[in-house]
Amino acid sequence: MSIEAIRWALNAAPIPRDRRDASSLAVVLLGLANHADPDGRNAFPSLATLARYTRLSERSIRYALRTLQELDLIQGSDPDIVAAYVKRADRRPNGYDLAVHRTEATVDNAADAVDNAHREGHSVPPVDQHEGQTRPARGANNDATGGKACPRTVLNRPGNRPARERAPQARSPLSPPCGQCDARLDDPVSARVLWLNAERTQSAKCPRCHPSIVDAAGGRQ
Known part of the structure; x- marks a missing residue:
């Protein structure tokens, strides 16, 4: 297992995000990275192992491996290395080398995102209209209240509390002996x-x- 290969598969592998099978490609690539060396080479898990990792069928895994090869994210490794570990040729899986040198460009800040949106012709709303970034002022800081403090409803005031229990009725006095x-x-x-x-x-x-x-x-x- 290689932490470097797993980190590349999770964060930097340039899998196209607009593909419908992007999640399947990512999880299969992560399964290969779990068996690669620190340089991303000589990963040869079996189809059954990848099926256990990904919860996909073997047919889907074969399709994902073929697509990853077409995207130049993996390529076949030296078969002699695989043969050194798996002696029987009928049980010998294919080996793959991961293209860990290929990374996708990531946007690290909001300014780059705004520049990219303008270049693509998309309009970006003002910063005060972005959900989750700003909140309307309340109380004395709100222009709608005219500087007045916002009203509060205090449920524990005596006037707001309903009558709890009536006073116990006085018992009739006993007649003297x-x-x-x-x-x-x-x-x-x-x-x-x-x-x-x-x-x-x-x-x-x-x-x-x-x-x-x-x-x-x-x-x-």
């Missing part, structure tokens, strides 16, 4: 009982504090 039972002032009505024995093991609800108690005769106390 009748005085005949053992209940205290803060005891609920259910706890107001009369003890039937001294050991306080038996109790009955106080009839005065529980007016809804029905006596045995069916009337209310």
Whole structure:
């Protein structure tokens, strides 16, 4: 594997960008560069290996190799070198040398791009109309607001917050104990009982504090 050959295939190989098969040519060339020496020579991966790299069919790889040769980006290498590594002639792949000395011209800055566009007759929009380069001024820097600060919507202001929960309703005060039972002032009505024995093991609800108690005769106390 050669880092130099891979870098050339990725960044500088002059593959025409207007071709429909440009991506296939680039990925096949990258697969060859992965097997070349630092000078870009003696790359002889098998078609099965290139198919595994590129996810292309062997027929597409053969077409890409033939096209790369027509573009003078690769050429056949010394077959004796391939034979030294692969003894069986029926399993011997073709070897290729990469034309790493050929590079494409790249545009490194926006000024060169503008000059090229003018030479080709294309109009270039002003710099303030390029998407992603400038943003409209906001707030006091914007002429549309007349120097005023942009309004803000503060969601946490008291006037903008809806009423959360209503205040809990005050409970109705308990009626005071009748005085005949053992209940205290803060005891609920259910706890107001009369003890039937001294050991306080038996109790009955106080009839005065529980007016809804029905006596045995069916009337209310």
